[in-house]
Structures are given as C-alpha cells and as structure tokens.
Amino acid sequence: MATQREKLIPSRYIPDIGSHIETIGGKDYLVSNDAMYTFYRRTRGELSPFFLALRDEKKLLGCKCTKCGLVRVPPFLTHCPDCNFTPTDLIEVDQVGIMNSTPPITYFATSLFQHMAPYGRGRVIFKGADTAMSVNLYTTTGILVPGILKKGTEVKLVFRDKRIGEMSDVFCVPTAELSSKQVNKKGLQESEIDWEAPVEPHLPKASEQDVKAFKEAMKEMKSVVSHMNNNKRARKDIAGWKRNIQVKTRGGQFAILINDGDIRIQEKVLSSPDFVMVCDGPNTLLDGLAYRGAITDSIINKKLWISKNMEFNTIFKLDRMARSVARSQKV
Amino acid sequence: MSKRVGIVGAGVTPFKGTWREKTYYELAQMATREAVKDARIDIKDVDAAFYGIYNDIFERTAIPEHPLHGICGMQNKFGIRITCGGATGAYTMSAAHAYLAAGRYKTALVLGVEKATDCFDFSSMSATPEVIKSIGWSGDSFFEQPIGWSASDSYAEVVLAYMDEHPGDLKPEITAGISAQLSQQVKGNKFAQRQFDQVTPEEVINSRLVVYPFKELEICVYSEGAAALILAEEETAKEISRNAGTPVVWITGVGESNEHSFAGKNQKIMSRIMSDYYASHRAYEMAGVTDPQKAIEIVELHDAFVHQLEISMAEFGLVPLGRADSLIEDGLMTPGGKYVVNPCGGLIYCGHAVGASNIMSAWSARKELIERKQKTALVHGTGSTVAQYTCCFVFEHA
Numbered sequence: 001m002a003t004q005r006e007k008l009i010p011s012r013y014i015p016d017i018g019s020h021i022e023t024i025g026g027k028d029y030l031v032s033n034d035a036m037y038t039f040y041r042r043t044r045g046e047l048s049p050f051f052l053a054l055r056d057e058k059k060l061l062g063c064k065c066t067k068c069g070l071v072r073v074p075p076f077l078t079h080c081p082d083c084n085f086t087p088t089d090l091i092e093v094d095q096v097g098i099m100n101s102t103p104p105i106t107y108f109a110t111s112l113f114q115h116m117a118p119y120g121r122g123r124v125i126f127k128g129a130d131t132a133m134s135v136n137l138y139t140t141t142g143i144l145v146p147g148i149l150k151k152g153t154e155v156k157l158v159f160r161d162k163r164i165g166e167m168s169d170v171f172c173v174p175t176a177e178l179s180s181k182q183v184n185k186k187g188l189q190e191s192e193i194d195w196e197a198p199v200e201p202h203l204p205k206a207s208e209q210d211v212k213a214f215k216e217a218m219k220e221m222k223s224v225v226s227h228m229n230n231n232k233r234a235r236k237d238i239a240g241w242k243r244n245i246q247v248k249t250r251g252g253q254f255a256i257l258i259n260d261g262d263i264r265i266q267e268k269v270l271s272s273p274d275f276v277m278v279c280d281g282p283n284t285l286l287d288g289l290a291y292r293g294a295i296t297d298s299i300i301n302k303k304l305w306i307s308k309n310m311e312f313n314t315i316f317k318l319d320r321m322a323r324s325v326a327r328s329q330k331v
Numbered sequence: 332m333s334k335r336v337g338i339v340g341a342g343v344t345p346f347k348g349t350w351r352e353k354t355y356y357e358l359a360q361m362a363t364r365e366a367v368k369d370a371r372i373d374i375k376d377v378d379a380a381f382y383g384i385y386n387d388i389f390e391r392t393a394i395p396e397h398p399l400h401g402i403c404g405m406q407n408k409f410g411i412r413i414t415c416g417g418a419t420g421a422y423t424m425s426a427a428h429a430y431l432a433a434g435r436y437k438t439a440l441v442l443g444v445e446k447a448t449d450c451f452d453f454s455s456m457s458a459t460p461e462v463i464k465s466i467g468w469s470g471d472s473f474f475e476q477p478i479g480w481s482a483s484d485s486y487a488e489v490v491l492a493y494m495d496e497h498p499g500d501l502k503p504e505i506t507a508g509i510s511a512q513l514s515q516q517v518k519g520n521k522f523a524q525r526q527f528d529q530v531t532p533e534e535v536i537n538s539r540l541v542v543y544p545f546k547e548l549e550i551c552v553y554s555e556g557a558a559a560l561i562l563a564e565e566e567t568a569k570e571i572s573r574n575a576g577t578p579v580v581w582i583t584g585v586g587e588s589n590e591h592s593f594a595g596k597n598q599k600i601m602s603r604i605m606s607d608y609y610a611s612h613r614a615y616e617m618a619g620v621t622d623p624q625k626a627i628e629i630v631e632l633h634d635a636f637v638h639q640l641e642i643s644m645a646e647f648g649l650v651p652l653g654r655a656d657s658l659i660e661d662g663l664m665t666p667g668g669k670y671v672v673n674p675c676g677g678l679i680y681c682g683h684a685v686g687a688s689n690i691m692s693a694w695s696a697r698k699e700l701i702e703r704k705q706k707t708a709l710v711h712g713t714g715s716t717v718a719q720y721t722c723c724f725v726f727e728h729a
Contacts, residue, residue, distance in 0.1 A: 110481055131596060296539035
C-alpha cells in the first residue's frame, strides 16, 4: 500500500532550467522548461476541528443540523442551506460505513499520484451519517481490482501512522478483510493490519515444450520490438525514458532494455533490473506488445506480475507503443 | 421581451495533440479570423467578446484572456472571460446569448481556446500525467485533491453508480461500438485531432484500462485549438445573413444547471446526471420543444467518456434511463438512425481543447443543420466534478 510523500514537491518532478528546439516543417520552434509554483500556508478555518480530530484524536466528525437533523460527513459547512442556514453542531460518527456506490479504480494516475496507483477513491456513508465522504480505498490482498468493492460493501476507516491533518490521513478497507477486533477498534492504524507483501510468483520447472514455446514467442517478440524501434511515434512514447526490465517466464527469461527512444530485447539475466515482470507464458506479454490486448489489463487480471506498482508508468508506455505501431499502420 | 439570437459565423482551428508552432494567442486569432470571414463582416462590427478558457494553469497565466482582447481586434470594447470546467465553452455561449438577448449588444464574438499539452511531467517524460494533474487542481481542495481526485475518476463515480442502478446497461460491447462509430464519423472532420484514427470495437475492448471502468479508447483526448462563433441579435443577424448568403441558425433554447458537489441525502444523486436533465429540459422549455424524441435530429454532445455520452442521452430524454444501450441495439444513433450524434467525431475523436470544445460542437451542429437541411439540434457541455455542471442549447434552422 502506498505511503505519503515527504516533500511538497519531490525533486524528481523538478526539471533543470533549459530549452530545446523542435523542427516542424523545416522551421525551428523554441520549447523551454518552465513551471508555475506557489507555496501556501493554507488556513483550514472552520474545517480545523475535523482535520485536527483526524490527526490528533483519530476521530471522525460530522455536523448535524439543529433543525432538520441531517448529518453531513465531512462537516463542510457550519449552517444548513436546506433549512435557511440554521446552525449545525459537530458530532462524532462511527468509523464503519458502506460504499455509496461502486468506486472507480485509478490505474493511470496524475503525475502527483503515480506513487499511489492503483488506488480506489469512492464515497462512504459512515454509520450515523446521511451524506457520503470521499476516501481512498485499498485492499489488504495486493492490487485493487474491480469486484472487491461494490455499492453496499462494508468498509472500515483506517488511520495512517503518520498524520498531517489531511484527507490522506485516512483510507478505507473492506471489513471482510479484517478481524472483528480490528473492525470494532476506534482509530485503527495501518500498522495494525497485515498487508500482503508483494511476493514474486514461483514458476514451475520448464518442460521441453515450454522451452520450445518460449523460443517461438521470442522470435515474434523480437520482430514486434523491432517494429517498435522503427516506428517514430512508438519511439517518441519512450523518449527520455530508461528502464532495464527482467522478464521471467516458465520457458526462460529475457531482458527488455528501454533507453531514451530505443527498445531492445536480449536473452540475458540482468544483475540489477529496475523491476521484474513474471508471467507463466511469454505470450501474455507478447500479446500486449503486439496490440492483441493490454499489458495493463494482464496485470489487473493477475496474468502478469510486476515487482513495483510505480512501474505501471512503464507498462503504460509499453501499451502506448503497441498502439502507436498499430495506429501508424492504418495511416 | 428578450431578443432572438442567432449564429451568423463560425470558425475553428485544427485540433491537435500539440501545437508547437502556435501559442494560444495565435490560435485564438486564427479562430476569430475564420469566424469573421465566415460571417463576411469586419471585426470592427463586433460589439463584445466572450472568452472561454478553462484553466489558467494550461495557459500558464492568470487572466489568460487579457492579451487576446487586443490581438483579436476588440480594443476598448466589452470583454469577459467565462470558466466553468469542461462546460466552459457552453457557458461562454450562454453568457453571450444573455447579453445579446437583453439588448446590451448587437453582435458578439464567442471565442474558446486552450493549450493544454505544454504541461509536461519530467518524472515520466510525458505530457499526459501533468495535463491531468493540472485538471486535478480543479477538484475540492480540502476533501478530494489530497486523495487523488481526477476528472476521470469523478466521472467514473457517476458511471459506476449508474451501472449499480442499471446493471444491464452500458454493456462493454455497446460502449466499444459507439467509440468505433465515432471514429468513423470523424473521417469527415478535417479539423479533428484523430481524423484518421479509425478503430474497431475489438480494439476498444482490448485497449488498456485507465480508470475503471474506462478504457483508453473510450475517453476524450486532450487537444490544443480554438473555436469561435459570431452571434447577433435578430435584426443584425438577418442583415449579416443576407450579406453572407448563409442562413442564420437560431439559438431558441438555453438551459443550465449546476448540481451539488457532495453526495448523499439532499445532495448529488450519484447515479444520475441531474444537471444534464435540468439543463436540457430547461432548453427544451425555452425553445417550445414538448417532445424531444420527435424534435431533436442532431445532437452535439460533450462526450468526455462514452459511458457518459449514453447516460447524457438518457437524461436528455432521448432514450429511457436504464436503456441507453438502445442507442445502438435499436439503431437510434447508428448510421441512418433517428439521431445524428456527434457527426464531428465528438471530443473523443475530434479532441478536447477544453474552452474551445463546446464551441467546436456548436460550429459542427450549425454546419450539419445547414448541410443536412435539418431543423433542430441539441448542443451540450458538461463539466466539473461528478458531472456537476451542464449547459444545453436548442439550435434551429428555419
């Protein structure tokens, strides 16, 4: 499960001062590295009790209208607009709730949240509340996939060990994945949960047939990758990107080497790959590279394992390259 | 008594993934030049300017419209910028319509422009994660931005909630079929970003999951470009039309609605796009459309996502809620069907240059009404978190 960032702007996001020329139709155009940045000491005003309760007391607060009794969680207002602005009172609500609807799962995140992907974000109606609060959603069992969380699924609010008074101090997991003691505990923290650690899948010993299939797949794989390397659009998809990937399959292993617009396949074992992919048969990966299905979806469907979730980024680039080749062939 | 308002000129720039050769200054002027040329008027004949620019971060400046006023020949005249998320272009038209209908001005320039893909993520060495991050600053800053809100996941919330209520609708083969059909329709739009990107339903189904339940080929693409309209009150519109030899397309209905951004009791109904319902029905009421299924022939719909296109068509009353798949299953939007939906390819294939997109849709609806000799079109813009904002128009061609 992803952790929070330490710096407001991690250094990997910050480019050097510089510029380059792009030539289009024989003319040169200047492109400069640039940024808009503003730092804040952001006031939380009337919302302070809610965020302080999350951070310091591990409590969840809502506000109750003194006229109609509607309980809003989070307490985003002080007076009820449904009752011509009658005052509301802050109250504490339960830390177990149900999903208001089936939540989306983000696999391709914005640059700020790539470290968190894949993640769910959905709305939970906590016991005692009438409205839904937006929270991050995780499973304790690995990558979040469709079907784990649905409308009506009961979830438990979990507090981060390190809290800063933000919505990211909390997230939810299905109560079905917790013990009754954990479900009933107020202020349950992430460190009190057994998170399934990513364990590299064990591949059975290869048969002669597996080795033969691997060799055949490698032939096509090399051809597909060669097409990518000869395709301007596909090369652009990995411009400025460098990754050494070890791919392990039942019939053998090989390396995918990505280096700033260049992609190669070599049948070798890398001493320190950036990450590892494991799939039973090489065709799972081959189909993705050949645009017969997405590699992303193979990971979601658990046909392909990757050692680092952050590398969904690289997977998207490989999927993108496959589409770029297919797209170029149409024009 | 408010004045009747019509469209007398329109122009668009090509929508492209990136325009290294042009700044947003030039894109804005290009579309303006095309619109006044189309209306056969001088820019000096235009009384007021309405600028649709969604996101300051894209243009890398606050008040991004201020240089455009002089560049577009509007010095010393009225100028106002509208920003309403994805519905920026539609709300810009709405504002211009209101000023003309009220008699404040006789003619107006409605100009939408966006240059999104200068945003660049140096950690992944690609533009898209930074473009969607920039849009991510549009989410609720206290409660949702810090937990990864994005435009896609907020619309996915609505779509999944709809699917909770109507589990048999929005079938993957139907959403894939609609995307494939739009990719065919875009072939006739020479300004489109993906004019030659025809896909099969199988390709759509096989494309990667970006945000569950959306596949890559079911999502609009971010574009750079501009679109402009010249609007005029009735007498001026007729005069310009006589001179230009192009019929006026009248804006006979306008409707808007913004929902609550929080969900639950008395707030947003997550399984509905009530803003689409209210805005379209308010536009029908103003236009005197009592049976939209009979009246509406062309729909230019803001298709941020194919699934949302289907739900929006249901909220417009053009298909039943829970039976949006009838758009394809009953042939309602297939070629030769009852409705012509997004003949320009929509935002999924023409592209989504946010502030310009709905104005491009209006450009297309006007063109299609005239060329097909049809009478009534519905034009739609949607935006903000959980499809919160909608602005709709009924266009009529006598």
